[in-house]
Amino acid sequence: MTPQYPVHPRARATYRMSADQSAGQLEHSTSEFTIHINNATFKVPAASMTGTQIRSLPSPPIGPDFDLWEDVPGGSDVLIGDGQPVELKNGMHFFTAPATINPGVA
Numbered sequence: 001m002t003p004q005y006p007v008h009p010r011a012r013a014t015y016r017m018s019a020d021q022s023a024g025q026l027e028h029s030t031s032e033f034t035i036h037i038n039n040a041t042f043k044v045p046a047a048s049m050t051g052t053q054i055r056s057l058p059s060p061p062i063g064p065d066f067d068l069w070e071d072v073p074g075g076s077d078v079l080i081g082d083g084q085p086v087e088l089k090n091g092m093h094f095f096t097a098p099a100t101i102n103p104g105v106a
Helices: 051-055
Strands: 014-016 027-029 033-037 040-044 048-050 066-070 078-080 085-087 092-098
Touching: 048 051, 051 066
Parallel strands: 033 092
Antiparallel strands: 014 027, 033 040, 048 085, 066 078, 066 092
């Protein structure tokens, strides 16, 4: 009898076939995304999250005194509102900045 070993949940992946692939060629996909917030790496299971959900990933969570921004390489960074849905892609980068900046105040 062959022993059965449990499979770690992160080791499971799904396979899907696109219309232009033959039955013998499967495209590998996972349901987990890697994103970065202030240079920290997070693995998230959803393809879409709100700003509030993204803010809750770090410990402690990102407070209301900081804005959450999507880092857009070669373009203008995008301010992410709390209720705003964000379509996630592997490797996305986010950063925080003070919500209020008072020049000249130490």
